[in-house]
Amino acid sequence: MNALDPLLRLCGIDPVRYGLLLGLFGKISERREMLGQLGRDGFTLKAATLLYAVMAAFLSVLMLMAQPTLPGYAGVFLFMTGFLLFTILLTETSNSLVNPTEALILAHQPVDGATYTAAKLTHLLRIVLYLAPGLNVVPALAALVLPGCPLYYPLLHLAGAMAVGLFIALLCCSIFGWLLRIAPPSRVKSWGQAVEAVPLVFLSLAQFVPRLFTRLPFRIALPQDPTWRNALIAGFVIVALAVGISGIRALSGDFLIRVSSMVQGRSTRIRGSRRSRLGGLVARLRGGPPARAGFHYVSAMMWRDWQFRRQLLPMLPMLIIPFIEMRRVSYSSVFSIGFTPIHLVPHITGALLFFISTLLVYGTDHKGTWIFLLAPSGSLQGIANGTHAALWTRIILAPHVLLLLVTSWYWGVVDALLFAAFSMAMASFYLGLELRLIEGLPFSKQPETTRSPFMMPLMLGGGLAMAAIVALQYFVIFRSRLTVLGVTAIVAAGAWAVTRLSLQALGESIRFHLGVVSAESGTIYHEID
Numbered sequence: 001m002n003a004l005d006p007l008l009r010l011c012g013i014d015p016v017r018y019g020l021l022l023g024l025f026g027k028i029s030e031r032r033e034m035l036g037q038l039g040r041d042g043f044t045l046k047a048a049t050l051l052y053a054v055m056a057a058f059l060s061v062l063m064l065m066a067q068p069t070l071p072g073y074a075g076v077f078l079f080m081t082g083f084l085l086f087t088i089l090l091t092e093t094s095n096s097l098v099n100p101t102e103a104l105i106l107a108h109q110p111v112d113g114a115t116y117t118a119a120k121l122t123h124l125l126r127i128v129l130y131l132a133p134g135l136n137v138v139p140a141l142a143a144l145v146l147p148g149c150p151l152y153y154p155l156l157h158l159a160g161a162m163a164v165g166l167f168i169a170l171l172c173c174s175i176f177g178w179l180l181r182i183a184p185p186s187r188v189k190s191w192g193q194a195v196e197a198v199p200l201v202f203l204s205l206a207q208f209v210p211r212l213f214t215r216l217p218f219r220i221a222l223p224q225d226p227t228w229r230n231a232l233i234a235g236f237v238i239v240a241l242a243v244g245i246s247g248i249r250a251l252s253g254d255f256l257i258r259v260s261s262m263v264q265g266r267s268t269r270i271r272g273s274r275r276s277r278l279g280g281l282v283a284r285l286r287g288g289p290p291a292r293a294g295f296h297y298v299s300a301m302m303w304r305d306w307q308f309r310r311q312l313l314p315m316l317p318m319l320i321i322p323f324i325e326m327r328r329v330s331y332s333s334v335f336s337i338g339f340t341p342i343h344l345v346p347h348i349t350g351a352l353l354f355f356i357s358t359l360l361v362y363g364t365d366h367k368g369t370w371i372f373l374l375a376p377s378g379s380l381q382g383i384a385n386g387t388h389a390a391l392w393t394r395i396i397l398a399p400h401v402l403l404l405l406v407t408s409w410y411w412g413v414v415d416a417l418l419f420a421a422f423s424m425a426m427a428s429f430y431l432g433l434e435l436r437l438i439e440g441l442p443f444s445k446q447p448e449t450t451r452s453p454f455m456m457p458l459m460l461g462g463g464l465a466m467a468a469i470v471a472l473q474y475f476v477i478f479r480s481r482l483t484v485l486g487v488t489a490i491v492a493a494g495a496w497a498v499t500r501l502s503l504q505a506l507g508e509s510i511r512f513h514l515g516v517v518s519a520e521s522g523t524i525y526h527e528i529d
Contacts, residue, residue, distance in 0.1 A: 014115045021119035045127065049134035052084070060139040070146055074157060077139045081132060081161050085168045087199040088131070089124055093172040094192040095310070096120045124169045132165035133158060189306050196313060282389045287382030290375070294386020298360075299394065301443045305363045308443070312359065334411065334419050335478050343474055345403065346423040347466040350430030353395055354462065357434040360387075363443030372441060373518055380514070381507035387442055388435060388503055396427045418484050422477075425492040426469075432498035435506050440513030 008015045056077070063073060140157035143149050175195060183191045276296065283292035302308060334342055375383075400420050407416035477487050 008118075013118045017115050018119055021116065022122060025119060025123075045130050049130045052131060053134045053138060056080075056135045057138040057142075060142045064142060064145060067146075070143065070149055070153070073139075073143055073146065074160065077136055077157070078160055078164050081135050082164045082168055083199070084135065085128065085131060085165050086172070088127060089169055089172045090175070090199065091196055091310075092124060092127065093121065093176050094196050096123075121173060124172070128162070128165035128169050132161045136161040193306070193309055193313060196310075278393065282386060286385040286389055290379035290382025291386040291389065293379075294383035295390045296386075297383070298387045298390040298442050301363065302390070302394070305365070305443055307362060307364045307447045308359055311447075312356065334407075335415060335481065335484075342407075342419070343470055343478075346426035346430075347470060349396060349399065349423070349427040350434070350466065351462075353391065353427070353431050354434050354437070354459075356391065356395065357437040360438050360442045361440045361445045362447040363445070364447075366444050366446050369441060369444040369514070369517055372444075372514055377511065380510045381503070383441070384503050384507040384510055387438070387506065388431070388499065391431060392428065396424055396431065400424050400427075415481075418481060418488070422473075422484055422488045422491070425488050425495055429491055429495035429498060432495050432502050435499065435502035438506055439509055441510045444513060444517070 008018060059080075060077075063076065068076075136158055140154035140161075143153055143157065144151070176192065179191055179195065180188060279292045279295050282295045283289055285291075286295075334340065372380075372383075400423060403423070404416050404420040407419060411419075477483055
């Protein structure tokens with residue numbers, strides 16, 4: 001640390017406090033109290049590096065079989081490195097800067113903003129030092145078999161990969177640095193999640209213009225003229241330096257002053273009370289005012305809870321891709337010969353509901369669960385019913401209404417209604433089963449960094465079951481409209497029965513969890529005679 005002290009002071013960083021903060025953050029990560037810090041989780045980072053190295057090695061073998069040019073070969077791996085690191089570092093930077101829960105305590109300490117942000121973002125450098133070489137060591141060595149490849153090429157390849165990685169890290173710091181300056185403190189968390197969605201938008205665009213994105217890496221090649229090549233390299237260096245300087249300067253010294261507003265993430269706008277007609281219908285059908293309360297509570301928290309949105313964001317393509325594939329719907333209905341992605345809609349919806357069910361109990365404002373202790377014990381079943389109604393209307397009903405409108409135009413009303421009814425019945429059956437995964441009141445537990453060891457076998461088993469059902473519906477069910485109608489009725493009846501049992505179990509789980517919350521003070525504090 002002593003050798004770096006002059007450089008740290010030149011950047012406005014206090015070396016002593018910087019070292020103390022690094023130790024603090026490392027200890028918090030070891031205790032699993034800091035979420036989303038890949039650079040501080042040594043085991044996960046090494047496992048991810050090994051996985052990406054195997055994937056890069058496999059890709060290099062495939063490319064060498066195609067005998068590409070050396071600039072095209074290098075362009076592919078540098079582009080892949082840059083995009084992958086951009087996706088990872090963008091999320092890591094967002095989680096480090098826009099959700100600094102530990103900074104509420106540090107804000108009262110003599111720690112300046114530059115020192116704090118430098119300590120928070122040091123783990124980004126570790127990610128680059130692991131992933132950039134891991135993605136490029138094998139491809140750089142494998143390129144020696146290409147005709148005309150010089151012996152020093154592996155060194156140039158690795159140097160280019162590290163330069164790309166450092167540039168991406170500085171770019172992410174710059175993006176969020178300017179975001180912290182421009183966005184109101186109460187809206188920084190929402191704006192940060194919008195920035196995190198940029199790679200998803202990129203992938204969605206790749207669905208529409210695949211030729212552009214598949215050929216883009218091969219177009220990355222330096223000009224043959226030495227003058228233009230040197231000018232291009234110099235321009236890249238200047239842009240990289242400008243990005244780095246702007247990123248460092250944008251992370252201003254008053255960062256800790258705005259921490260309270262950022263962590264709360266509340267808008268200053270006062271909203272009037274509204275009564276939803278859909279909420280009134282839920283109350284009439286599912287259990288009165290408690291059902292309405294559960295419906296509005298879950299519906300609102302799914303949009304507002306930062307941790308829930310952050311973990312659900314990478315799963316949104318599962319819901320978006322089927323509607324992107326709608327552009328390929330032909331005028332022949334789903335009952336015609338030929339498999340289309342539309343067959344996967346009910347099962348993709350079920351998979352999305354699976355992930356939502358596993359995440360629904362964890363929330364940022366979990367300490368506010370005490371307010372439900374004021375509700376009568378008999379009303380908790382209504383809250384469970386409202387939770388199911390919120391998931392069913394938001395994830396199943398709304399997308400299928402849109403699907404029905406589109407398919408009615410191509411297939412006709414009868415075929416579209418049959419498929420929509422079958423898909424909703426199947427998705428409702430999945431939801432009825434997956435309600436068992438909600439262990440307690442939604443958004444009432446502190447987010448955890450680890451998941452149950454039974455989750456992976458459950459996912460694999462569920463995936464195999466869904467694949468078998470897809471094959472059955474393609475080869476058997478959708479050969480006859482009467483068969484679809486009969487199967488839909490059977491599945492709907494099964495969904496009703498399963499949902500009824502699962503809701504009873506969810507109500508008991510909510511009651512048990514609130515009982516544990518009410519007894520927490522007794523488990524922490526003990527009276528002394």
